[in-house]
Structures are given as C-alpha cells and as structure tokens.
Amino acid sequence: MAKVPTTVITGFLGAGKTTLIRHLLQNAQGRRLALVINEFGDVGVDGELVKGCNDEACPEGDIVELANGCICCTVADDFLPTMQKLLDRPSPPEHIIIETSGLALPKPLVKAFQWPDIRARATVDGVVALIDADAVAAGRFATDEAALALARAADPSLDHDSPLEELYEDQLACADLVVLNKADLVDADTLAGVERDIDGETRSGVRIVRASHGAVDVAVLLGLTAAAEDDLDARPSHHDSEAEHDHDDFDSFVVTGGAVADAAPLLGAIGEAIEAHDILRVKGFVAVEGKPARLLVQAVGPRIQHHFDRAWLPEEARRTQLVVIGQKGLDQTAIEAALVRAVG
Template sequence: MQSKIPATVITGFLGAGKTTIIRNLLMNAQGRRIALIINEFGDLGVDGDVLKGCGAETCSEDDIVELTNGCICCTVADDFIPTMEKLLERDRLPDHIVIETSGLALPQPLVNAFNWPGIKERVTVDGVVTVVDSAAVAAGRFADDEDRVDALRAADESLDHESPLEELFEDQLTAADLIILNKSDLVDAAGLSAVRNDVAARTSRKPQMIEASGGEVSAAVLLGLGVGTESDIANRRSHHEIEHENGEEHDHDDFESFVVDLGGVAAPDRFSKALRDIIATHDILRLKGFADVAGKPMRLVVQAVGSRVDSYFDRAWKPGEERGTRLVVIGLHDGLDEAAITAALQDAAR
C-alpha cells in the first residue's frame, strides 16, 4: 500500500517569519518535490510571489497554490478541500505538502479538514509548526496589560474579554507540534529564557520548542515529524471552540487590510525609515509588498512588523511586467485610517 503524503502546516502570527522559513526550506529541500498552499490575509498575494522568485528546482511555479479569498480556516470547504483534491489528481504527486496559513488563521479547522473523506486516505498532517517572533514577545507584544484592559473596559463593556490577538496567539501555540522561536538573535539570553517561559505558559500541551534566527531551520527538523496531527485535533481546541461549542462561525471583524498602489520609490533607505514612522503613528500590525526603486532593474521586497522593516531585492522585473509599488497594510478593525496612511506612504515614496 502506498504511504500517505505528509503535509506540514506552518502557522504563526503576522511577521513571525513563516515565509522566510519556507523559502529557506525550498532552497534546501534535498531533492524533495514540495507543493505549497499559501493563504493570504488581504488582496495582494505577496508571500506566494516571493516564494515563486526563490528559484528552487524542487518547487516550480505550478507547485504553488495561493488562496487569497479569505482566512483558510473559514473557507475550508469552499477553497482548501477543492485545492487538495486537485493537487491529488495530478499525474506527478508531491513528496511533501507545505501549507502556510495566514497570520490571522486558526490552525484547528484546517487540521481537522484532513479528516475529510478522500483526503484522510491519502494525506496526513506530518506536524503543525508554529513560528513565534521572539523579539515581539520579549517586548511584551502579547503580554497582558491590566491597566489598558481596565481602561478599555471603562470605555466599552463589549471589550471585557481577552485580546483577540492574544487568543489567536495562544490558539496557534496550542495547535503546535513544533514551536520555532524565530528571530532569537534579536533577544539576549535572559530575554529568550523569558520568551520560552511565556510561550510555554500559554498552552497546556508541551510541544517541542527550538530557537532560530533568520528563519534558518533544517528541512530535517521541519519535515518528518510523523505526528498525524489530524487524529489528535480534539486535544487542541481553540478558544473559539471552547467558548462557542454550538458551532458558531468566527469572523475577523477585529482585523482590517487594504492595498496601497504607489509609483516608484525614489530612495529605499529613506522609504524604510519613513515606514517605521508611519507604522508607529498609525499602529499598523503588518505591512508587506513590493517596491519599484528608481534606476534599479530588480524588484524590492518589503516586509515590516512593528518597528522592524526588512527589504531585499529578490528578482529582476520581467519583460512586459508592469512596474510599481504595491503594499498590503494590516491592522485592527476601526484602527486604520486608510486615507491618512495612503497619503503618508505616497509622501514617503517621493
């Protein structure tokens, strides 16, 4: 009997480094043919385009499927299952499937989808890998702030509950078979120890935890966990499942995204500095996209979370390809002033 195709689910909060880890995996896949399913939050498929530019022989553009119609955990029946079925109908099957979830997705419904008839017989969840931004956690990005909660309670009784971001973070940890404390090089030893303790305290399960910097994790570590997570999904219930056991659908009304189209960027260093100020001023959770730098033949990838803005040239603009700058902005619902942010980005690009 032919063995099942293993699938690895890579989840983690916005900007934790999931795409970088997958890019490094593709470049060091050791001959494995890997199929990618990438789920974006927002209208611009940035992560898929970044991975398509990696040039890995073991993962062609035909092996990359992007789901851009919303959170993968909300569109399992409509998007994910048909995608899996089409993948399994191919003449040349992959050796391994890697699924990158949106930073806003609950992993649990996705893992449970592997119990769907027709998929369960052919594919198994090798493991769920949760990527954590160590520097963000060390800075208290997800720490409880009782004073702020009390102030919000006084202003709006509907906010008398834990932060949705915090619950999402904990749900991703609860689903994990392996937790990667990424960006560990940005935190000192004491800070990293505190991050470990913080992360461990947020889940009753005790998954393996490793440290990484720059998304460099060996394929031998990421692949081959052999867990069969879909059979253990009952032990990894999310906050939503625990609090709403009557089956109500969750939504993402707490989050908002929009795309900003710009022309060319005159000075990338000045642009990056301006982005830090814009992110801080408007409390943007995540900003990512591509930029057209004046006088440069290559496309500039921009990835920003918090005060950290990373950029690099990934490939040359293709003949006939329309050059330009497109950025996805993600933040809390009702917390983003689209007009003001767009105007600020336009000024920064000049």
C-alpha cells in the first residue's frame, strides 16, 4: 500500500496557518483529508474555525485537536497515538494535514515519522512554513546583524538571542515550501527584501510563494513528495543538541467572562494590554449582547482583527474566552484585571 502523504504546516504565532487551512479545505478538489490541530492554550480557537469548512473533504470526525501547547514536546504521548488511530481506520484519509502551534519546532515532529509503526504507512509530503510578511518587515524577527548591533547598543538589556528568533529560523530551516503570507500589507520593495532575507535562511531549492489571506493553490501545497523524514540532516535546528525542547520561555493563559454590551471597549483594552505588556498573541471568541453570532478576535502584536464568524449554537454557552500568549514574565494578574474590567 502507498504511504499516506502528510503535510506539516508551521509558522509563528498569527502567521495565518488556520486561514490557509480553511482555504485548503474549501478547495480540496475531491481529496479526503484528515486534520490534526495543535494549539497553545485551552480554548480550541483554530479547531472551531475549520469545522464545517468542507464537510465532504474533512468531516468533523476527521479533525483531531491536541490542546497540549506543543506537539513537538509530546510526540510519544499525543501525536503518535493520534496518527496510528487515523492510519488504522478501515478507510484511511488520502492526505493528512498537521497544523502545529505557533511555538512548535517542526523537526521533532518530522523525526517522529521515523517511528517504525508510522514510517511504513505515512510520509512527510512536505513542511510548509508560513511567514507573516508584515511582521517580518517590521523587524520582529530581524536577522540583519547590523540592525541587531544597533539595537544592542541602544538597549544592552535586550536579549538578542531570544527563543522567538530561534523558532523563526528553525521553522524556515525545516521548510520545503515557504508561504509569504499577508503580502498585501507591504509594498513591493519591502516584500522583495523580506524574500531575500528568507532565501538566506532556507535550504537551496526551497520555493517561496506570496499569498494574501492564505490563498495558495492546493496543487502548490500538496504533492511536494519531499519525504522529509529521510532528509533530517539537511534541516538544521538550534535545538539539535538538546535532549528535549520545552516552552518555559513562554506563558499562556485564558481570560473568560460573560457577554459584553459593546465590543469596542474590550478591543481597546486588548490593544492597551498588548502595548503595555508586549503580548505576542491574543485570540478567542467574544459574546456580544444582542448579537446572534460570536465575535472572533485575532491579535498579532499591535494588529487586531475581528469579525462575526458564525451564529452561536443552541447548546453553546454564550461567553467570552480569550487566549493570551507571550514571553515568560507576563503580568497575568494585571492583564486579566484589565480585560475582565472591559468584559464587565
């Protein structure tokens, strides 16, 4: 029997992985897919956003959520049993899509495909790394040594070897395809500069494609036939010498509350909290009084997006839940107090 191809979709917090997967499901072209979603935070925001995108291509029963925060750290406990269950089905999926959390290293996950029970039945068709063109252009993961030297001189207390930059570099180093997403948010010259920087971080021959709102041709994403599990030595990682990888450098917590009379004060409070506490990511759902639909909130750095995504289901509790993610040392008490005041 042919091995089931598996695509690993990686990328830093807020790069647009879930949006890309929604586009993929809506344009599956008859493929039967299974989806494994790993989230950092107890609220399954990403899983909720893809359910129902294309029930024919990927029924809800074929969407598996691993809310442990880091799929690369729990390979034996979570990922391998999940893969075995999918592959043991009487009619296995034709293609498996794995969305890692924005803080996961892709290489340990690819290495798991060398596990004998998996290796005989599945292969890594390709590792797709999503890059937020606007965030990189703003210098959030700068690799320019001169720029870093200037920043160091301006503020000696800055950690310029931060795990954020290492994660970014590891994701690029493992990629078979790079999707430069949110290309519509930057001008042509800036975009070309970002591409040149990315090209310097990737292996020879890795293709870079531009995208807006995660819209990439399915034929480009699937069918890379990289067999990445056989090519690990060519995919260097900052963490190759470590016995294990953890996320002690990051904090994550959930803020909950009831319905808000008006979303504007809460959105304003989120923006103020991000600026005051250097929060990396906020995502979740907000219940707004008098509105039949839930308000999806997605914040990446200072950029906050929101829209009503679907109606509340009769069995759902109409409440507000927001996942907050940042580097170690977040003042959880102050952030929660500010957001809870806005929720009321």
